Amino acid sequence: MSSLFLANELLDMILGNLNPNLPGDRKALLSCALVNNTLRIMSQQRVFRRVRITYGTVYKVGVAFTDSDDTNGPRFLDIINTNPAIKQYVEEVTVQVILPGVSSKILACSDRVTFSMYGILSCQLRRLRKFSMVSSSNIFTWCEMDQNTRLFLRDFIAQVQHIDFTLFQDLPASLFWTLKRIRHLRVQNLYWDVIENEDDDQEYSFPRVKLESLDIGFGMSSMEESFEDATECFFTSCSPFDLSHLRSLTFSCSHRL
DSSP states (O other), rough: OOOOOOHHHHHHHHTOOOOSSSSSHHHHHHHTTOOOHHHHHHHHHHHHSEOOOOEEEEEEGGGEEEOTTTOOOHHHHHHHOOGGGGGOOOOOOEEEEEOOTOOOBBBBOOOTTTTTHHHHHHOTTTTOEEEEEESSSSEEGGGOOHHHHHHHHHHTTTTTTEETTTTEEEGGGGTTTTTTOOOEEEEEEEEOOOOOOOOOOOOGOOOOOEEEEEEOOOOSSSSHHHHHHHHHHHTTOSSSOOOOOEEEEEEOOOOOO
16 A cells, blocks of 8 residues: 655645644644654754743842743743754844843843753854844843943854844944845934044954844834934944945934824
């Protein structure tokens, strides 16, 4: 008795109709992964293409980003350590910080070297093209993070083309020097911290960030603030940004008419 089978192209089209963000479709994909090796690979590619990691907060000493009971960071780190092949499927990572009832500014950091976010981002995610850090509250300021976290994130985003850092307020323009791989940037605002020195051209000899899309002002209270940030950080001779390749520009604000 001959066995019936479908060509891989047809299987790919069938699985392509399932949305891994929907609980029912995700469950179906996970079930398909148990059938055989071909379906396992196809299903895992869809389930792990876009990964969202949630973290809670601990309010002692104002520490955020922690492996609390309601986070899925340690679980995902265990998955990729157990099955390293999954790392090659990850194209987008979103870190979401859950801040129930928090209204005052707190430090955005972790006080543990075993923090799962460090382990996940230290893995070789060779196909990663987009990294986002988001929250429902605009209470994180970049300069208020501990230095180790800032250095870690700066080194990590140097590998990624698409950055969404709307979690943070007041990103320094100098952060983007040497980050020449970035092509798409979304931020709340930037502040100009580059000291102009006409006698020192060596300071600004780094390759500039050739942005193709820019969304600035997310979370800001007025459009005027967005324009002021752009004028100071993008249209000066020593700016770390090159806008000659820009194809999309968005000025946003949270103002409601």
